[in-house]
Structure formats: structure tokens, C-alpha cells
Amino acid sequence: MPVSNHDLLEAWKQVLTLSGLGAGHAVTVLTGSHSNEQTASAAIAAARALGARVTRILLEPVNAEKSLSRDPLAYLGSTPLTGNKVAMAACLASDFVIDLMLLLFSPEQQEILAAGTRILLAVEPPEILLRMVPNEADRLRVKDASVRLQAAREMTVRSAAGTDIRFALGQYPVITEYGLVDEPGRWDHWPSGFLFTWPNEGQSEGTLVIDSGDILLPAKRYAADPISLTVRGGYVVAIDGGLEAELFREYMESFEDPEGYAMSHIGWGLQPRARWATLSLYDREQTIGMDARAYAGNFLFSLGPNGEVGGTRHTPCHIDVPLRGCTVSLDGEPVVVNGVPVP
């Protein structure tokens, strides 16, 4: 559905107000050739209405010749900010960066955050933003869950489809995503509503089964038949199944990087306004699949980098897979039962 400029402006005002943006703050809006113009206009108007000084930067795209996919999350590492001293100076001098382009998992993003600048990413189309405007309840739900995840030393995940895996925890911090940048140096993504951490290096053991109907990202498809991933010592060592497994293997091999097979972030979805079915209603070009990552009760696992939390793995390969119907337990206590979050 089309979104009115008024509704999108009000949504941005809510997000920026809950994020603490106020009079006199410096805001840099990062845009690229694929940024949504209505979103950019609304973000700028909202920041101005709250009294901020706004600078908009238009950056050139990168990595097109390296990536097999059009999805902006499919190839990580260098970004349009890499080596761009002028744009970096603007971001480092800002209180807020509104990222309408997608800087995820880059050293430049870490440098900007370390300077105390807040970064809010928003690249889904306006109607998805509007359906999932972050609110205080989203923040509390994710924060509450993060206390339990931070204290846990083991996560186990099982499903009727055959997933049975154990992750040792404690080496890496917990990341919360609820769509608000309510403290200095915080990064977040609107829309979201989930949390995750990384397993200890080398300490993931078991089997992950991607069942038919589970969503593959960045492929942005529903798997037609099951894929079984065998995980040993923190790495996927076997990918078994039919056509889907073949496609998965071929895509992974294209990066020619053994580190792409490492277990990356693991966590679960807590956003009741996100839907598993939404992806079936969109062209793949229209979304990056945040509904799939956030829908309540999914177990989201990832393969690839851990540089975002201080690890040394900076592989460009990045796979996200939200699984349905899992029971996720922390130190033996379930937080999700058969794909439904424990209240």
C-alpha cells in the first residue's frame, strides 16, 4: 500500500524522539542510488522539525562486480564510506547518522559508533517501516530477553524437522535490535525486534535442519525441500539434501572463503508485527527481509563474520536463516517452545 507523507513523517518523529534526538543535534543522512526518496524526505523533515541540523550525503555504490546477488546484505566488508574521508568526517562530527544506504558490518561503522555517534539504519520500504514503527514495548521486550541471554552459558536448539545443536556462550556480547538509538554509540535497525549473540569460537556442535518453508537470506526464498547442515567445531562441515542443498553449497563456494562456513550470530525473534508470510507477497528486489529476521519465535542463525563484536572474522559471506518450529533453551530453560516465545 502507498504510504502518505504525513504518516511517514509522524513515524520518523516518533522514532527520532524516542531515540533522544533534539534541538541543535547534528544529523547526517547517508543515501545511495537505491535509497527510498520518500523515506529520505520524511527523515530529513522529521529531524528538522525536532530542531536538528541536517546534512544529506549521496554516496556511490560499491561491490557490484563481486556480489552474485542484488541484495545489499549479500556482500560485506568495504562500503561506500571506505576511504571516503569527506563523508567519514561528516559522520564522525554528527550526533546521529541515519543510514538509508546500508553500512552493516564495516570497520567504518565501528569507528563512527566509537566516536559516540548513533546510527539508525532504515532501508525497508515505507509501508514496512510504518507497520513496525518501534515503540517502548518493543524496546522492553527485547531488553528483558537480553538479560537472560547475557547470563546464559549454553544455548540448545531442537526442532521436529531435525535441528539438534548446542552452542557454548559467554565469549561475545549480546546485541539487541529494537529500532531505536536511545544511547550514544548505539547502532540499531528499523524495523527489527530481536536479539542475538555469537557462540564461543569453535564451540558449536550439532545439526541445523532448514525445513521446507523456512526462509533463506539473502536468497529471499522459502526453501522447497530440507537442507541439513552438520556443524563441528564451530563450522558447517557438510551441506546435505536435494536441490536446495545444491544451491546453498554452490552459493557458499562462490566466496572461496573457508571462514564463510563459521557459525555467526544466533538468537530469536520477538516482533509480533513481523510476519513469516510477508516475503511471499513481495518481489525480492523490494525488501531485505526484515520480517523474516524479526517474526516472533523464529530461531535466527547466521554464517560468516563476527567482526561486529570484536572477533577477527571479516568474511564477505553472510547468510541469515530464520527457522520455524524450534525450541530454544538457555542453560536448559526454554525461551521459545515450538516456535512460540515464552512470555
Ligand SMILES: [Fe+2]
Ligand atoms: Fe546476519
